[in-house]
Amino acid sequence: MPPATEVQPCRLLGIGHTISMDLSADGMWAAYGSAEGGITIIGVTDFVARRTITAHPSPVTAVAFSPDATQIASADAQGNLALWTVEDGSQVWAGQALDGRVLALVFGTPGSLWALTAGGLYAIDAASGAHGQAAAVGAGAAALAISPDGGTLALGDTDGGYRLLGAADLAVGVSVPAAHPGGVTDLRISANGQRLVTGGSDGTTALWDLAGNLLARVSQPGVAPVSVDLNADGTLLAAGVVSPAGAFAFRPDGTLLVNYIGFPTYTRLSRDATWLISMTTAAETQKEPVDDVPGAGGGVWDDSFTAAAFSPDGRYVAEGVFDNVRLWDTQTGEMVRMLDTTPPIYTPPDGISFSPDGTALARNDYNRNVYLFRTSDSALLAQYSAPGLGGYSLVYSPDGQWLANPGASSVLLWRVADGSSGPTGFVGQAGQAPTAVAFSPDGSTLAVGDAGGAVGLWSFPAGAQKAAFTAVPAAIRQISFSVDGTRVMAGDQVNDLALFTTAGVPVARWPQQPSWYFSFSPDGEFLATVAPAPSTYTPTGPILEPTEILLSSPTTGAPLAAYTSTVDLGPNQAYVSQPIIAFSPTDHRLLIADVLGRVLCLP
Secondary structure, eight states: OOEEEEESSSSSSSSSSSEEEEEOEEEEEEEEEEEESEEEEEEETTOOEEEEOOOSOEEEEEEETTTTTTTTHHHEETOOEEEEEEOOOOOEEOOOOOOSOOOEEEESTTTTEEEETTTEEEEETTTTTBBOOOGGTTTTEEEEEOOTTSOOEEEEEEOEEEEEEETOOOOOEEEEEESSSTTTTEEETTTSSSSEEETTSSOOEEEEEESSSSEEEEOOSSSHHHHHHEOTSSSSSEEEETTEEEEEOOOOTEEEEEEEESSSEEEEEEEEEEEEEEEESSSSSEEEEEEEEOOOEEEEEEEEOOOOOTTTSSSSSEEEEESOOOEETTTTBHHHHHESSSSSSOSOSSOOOEEETTEEEEEEEETTTTEEEEEOOEEEEEEOOOOOOOOOOEEEEETTSSEEEESSSSSSEEETTTOBBOOOOOOOOGGGGGEEEEEEETEEEEEEEEESEEEEEEEEEOOOEEEEEESSSOOEEEEEOOTTTEEEEEEEOOOOOOEEEEOOOOEEEOOSSSSOOOOETOOOOOOOEEEOOEEEOOOSOOEEEEEEEEOTTTTOEEEEEEEEEEEEEEESOOOOOOEEEESSSSSSSSEEESEEEEEEEEE
């Protein structure tokens, strides 16, 4: 196998593994920084993503909205800084790197930005990104917050104390040396500028006035919080913890209002203090009510792809998730729209497909339905149902006249023009149920993969069998023709992949791969598969999770090149390790889709 070249995504689509977050002061937006290097902006009211900014080459460890919510600053594990426009995701500037991992970012008075690293506190010109050396007063701090007027900085220290500094001269005005034995883990100043909340390694949350007087100490959350928050007047507190994961809301007198356990870790109170807005260890974000009233709503945003497809022009990626299909713009990172029904479809698609002209998108579900949507406005054009309908393949014929999907005993075909059923008799071998289908590039042949791992090639629409052969050991999940129509590739549910001539002659085999997905490049130059690449656990704890792509000859299967896209997950993150891969129909951009979409711009 060729040595692998590390490649950075040229576009990220989705939240990924969230490791930092901020809420805008106007209560409209939440921003999440990911281990993959992206920033996703979500509307708080509907809890729907607006766009993902492809921001940094390493994990985004801090994000901060400007006071007017028109810009967002970001920083990463390597100390890189950048400023972005919220409206369109464009970059305003990329600043000179700081001395290492950025722990926190906050905007101050107009034109000022503050960053905290292990080396100290940086004052940054928000207009240009220019900065000097770190102020030593920040050394030893683990958390940073700022008052609403930008005049007071709060530092939470690893020795257990906190300090309040004047932003103008960094003079220490208040110092409380023993706020939390073992260290202060997070702190925040209230929106009215009169209260400070701290959380610490002792597992308590404390409420203070800005003169350093302790007003209340609460035993919640019981373990060291990674985040704390408070409402405008300090009458409601919140905390997020990693182990065991949970998001808490409680009163200063210790009255617990809610405790959401399982996935939430870092949590914040919404501007109106009615919601906990959280990030999780499961590559999703959550919005949950503080009052815990049944039926109060809430929301989850999860970009774990169950199916994916490029639009024919290569501009858009359709993401299949649990209850809808989302359309992402690969040029801008915008989440353009969601394609769904009313009431929503509550099962995920295993197959999605654009019509050849890109005007429609088809998806299936677990309830034996196929839905056709108009891509321009999400209008539902048609719905088909049949016993046994399902499988990981849902394909249009190259002329756009037919739609095919595996059925209980044969391939089900619909004429797109009127929804009428198409020809029958396209079946699996030896009585096995069909599990995957594909049309040849000229539309004259229909390939059927079945539950026994066999492939049948049938003339279309006549239905005469042209070839049949055993391809892989288990049920076939993906099948496809090469661009020139001379090869057939199959991948099965135990991740064996094999390449054959259309006469059934074996060409190459890739046994026990990390994924059954594969893709042919549109120019016929490459066949992409996911190659084995073990995770690396570093001495300091982060998990380096590589996805390795092998490019082979579509004719012979000979390896040609290999590329790796590595994510520094850090601790406490779950990962989905079986990515979907798909080449753009127009170039060598390759989509890797798992908990988000990573588009690699390959040579």
